[in-house]
Amino acid sequence: MIGVVTAFKCMPNCGYCCTISPVTVFPHEMLILSKLAERLDVKDLTFKPGYVVTDVKGGVRIALSYLMQLNEKGMCPFLNPDDKTCIVHSLYKPLTCRSFPYLPRVIRYVIDPELKIVDFTVEFVVSSLCPVIRNNYTPDDLETIARNVKIAIKAMPKEVDAAQEAIRVRKIYADALTALWRAGYVELRSNSSDSTNWPIVNAFEYIRQFIPQLTLDQFDPSIRRILREVED
Ligand code: SF4
Ligand code: SF4
Structure with a gap:
């Protein structure tokens, strides 16, 4: 059981998780990473929209996540192909990367037109794609970690911390959209058959049109300094 299971430690110069699949990032992270790519001369950064919610009042689909390709x-x-290190590690690493291999297995959004509320639930899983996990943890260990957050914190504190930070961030977006909905600025639907061709907008930029107080600092107090440093 977990008492005898080794605490998780990422293997230096592995980088395997940076090659498995596109990385899910938040809308503001997409903007931060685009700025960093520009300044670090990374030319092949592309994103596709992930989860979108429709605003039938504004005639747009609001992307609440993106997939970094x-x-x-x-x-x-x-990823530096030579030494398999992350070149944004000390600048801004997406929350998904910081929490790997402790990841959401499923995120369920609730878009309720009657109560005008945006909410969500998250269930976690420990990815056995990570070689450290595969070689050191039994399926029972992984099940226990995924089901019990206290045990998860003991086994992989930094990764669980990042996953909890991702919940806090997701809540900022959900609460902002709920506030805009209740104030009559948006009219949200989880999907609408008419909206397939509507433009997709970044949730951070869209919300800021109505709530300019939503800034990058609320997500990461050091991000402005980091972006300035990279610029210099
Ligand atoms: S796959 Fe696992 S060991 Fe390798 S870099 Fe990712 S988290 Fe670390
Ligand atoms: S941002 Fe860094 S840690 Fe995340 S997938 Fe890319 S190289 Fe890996």
Whole structure:
């Protein structure tokens, strides 16, 4: 059981998780990573929209997540192919990367037109794609970690911390959209058959049109300093 299971430690110069699949990022992270790519001369960074919610009042689909695509070599554009290190590690690493291998197994959004509320639930899983996990943890260990957050914190404190931070961030978006909905600025639907061709907008930028107080600092107090440093 977990008492005798080794605490998780990421293997240096592995980088395998940076080659498995596109990385889910938040809308503001998409903007931060785009700025970093520009300044670090990373040319093959692309995103596709992830989860979208329709605003039938504004005639747009609001992207609440994006998928950072792997490049032509099948790796994240920020992975240094020579030593398999992340070049944004000390600048801004997406929350998904910080929490790997402790990841949402499923995120269920609730878009309730009657109560005008945006909410969500998250269930976690420990990815056995990670070689450290595969070689050191039994399926029972992984099940226990996924089901019990106290045990998860003991086994992989930094990763669980990042996953909990991702919940806090997701809540900021959900609460902002709920507030805009109740104030009559937006009229949300989980999907609408008419909206397939409507433009997709970044949730951070869209919300800021109505709530300019929503800033990058609320997500990461050091991000402005980091972006300034990279610029210099
Ligand atoms: S696959 Fe696992 S060991 Fe390898 S870099 Fe990712 S988290 Fe670390
Ligand atoms: S941002 Fe860094 S940690 Fe995340 S997938 Fe890319 S190289 Fe890996």
